[in-house]
Amino acid sequence: MDYxxxxxxxxxxHIRACGRTICAFRDIGNAESFVVLRHDVDYSVVKAREMAERECHLGVRSTYFLLLTSPYYNLLAADNLRAARDIIGMGHEIGLHYDTDFFSAMDHDxxxxxxxxxxxxxxxxLGTEVTSIAQHNPSETAVRLCVPEYVDAYGDRFFREIAYVSDSRRLFGTLDLYGxxxxxxxxxxxxxxLWWHDSEQSRWQSFTAIRDGIVQDVESRLTRMNASMEADELKLRR
Structure with missing residues (x-):
């Protein structure tokens, strides 16, 4: 299977043909047969919106976990806020993706x-209810938090008591995903x-697309700032 x-x-x-309900964490309810669909947005909210649009077109709703501490995007920047609100407007759920590295010096509580x-x-x-959380890179730290106020994607109910599969590192943990x-x-x-595109892209091509997008955004902002400064300079010289 390609990406x-x-x-x-x-x-x-295929999942629907198997009789499984595809849903967000908030929508599971008492479903007997389901696939709770989750997206960890580690690199780009705008890229996530692209996938959200496809799911919306297919009548699928899922949960998008957003970072407030991503080194790759500022969620509070106007473009990212707009993208996140667009995802909400399509009927998807927003959850918190949190990275314990940013508060590792604190005690558990x-x-x-x-x-x-x-x-x-x-x-x-974002002006939306947030009831679900998911830890970022849990395999790279021994820290495990228990936050009972929220539905935890890595809690026993969704990680040990049911089956789990992920495309982390662009590699599914099974050779027969349909099976x-x-x-x-x-x-x-x-x-x-991050991994999914109109045409097949390698892992590195996916990363470079994110890099190029960040560079273009920074260049655009700096160009506008420079133009503003030059305009001010011209005014002073007149």
Whole structure:
């Protein structure tokens, strides 16, 4: 299976053909057979919106976990706020993606309080309810937080009591992805928008697309700032 949008659309169609309800964390309810669909937005909210649009067109709703501490995007920048609100407007759920590296010096209880603070800030910033959380890169740290106020994507209910599969590192943990969904009546599917494109792209090509987008955005901002400064300079010389 490749990482094209055509293949992604086909995968969602297969999951439905297996009789599984595809849903966001907030929408599971009492479903007996489901795939809770989740996206960790590590690199680009605008790229995530692209995937959200495809899902909306297919009648699929999922959960998009956004970082407030990403080194690659500022969620509070106008373009990213617009993209996040567009995702909400399509009917998708927004959750908090949190990175414990940013508050590793705190004790466990203080870290849990920080997660609550971040989730509330995210909700206020986007004007939406935030009820779900997901830790960033849990395999790279021994820190595990228990924040009972929120649905946790890595809690036992969604990580140990049901099946789980992810495209982390652009590598699914099974050679037969279609068979996985035929076999498991209840599962969580984690998809990173970063990897998926109209045509097949390598891992490095996906990364360079993010890099180029960041560079273009910075250059555009600096160009506008420089033009403004030059205009002020001309006024002083007159």
């Amino acid at each position: 094209t949008y055509r293949s992604y659309d086909a995968l969602l169609g 203080a870290q849990c309080r920080r997660v609550v603070d971040l989730a509330r800030f995210l909700a206020e910033s 996985f969904f035929r076999t498991h009546a209840r599962s969580q599917l984690l998809i990173h928008p």
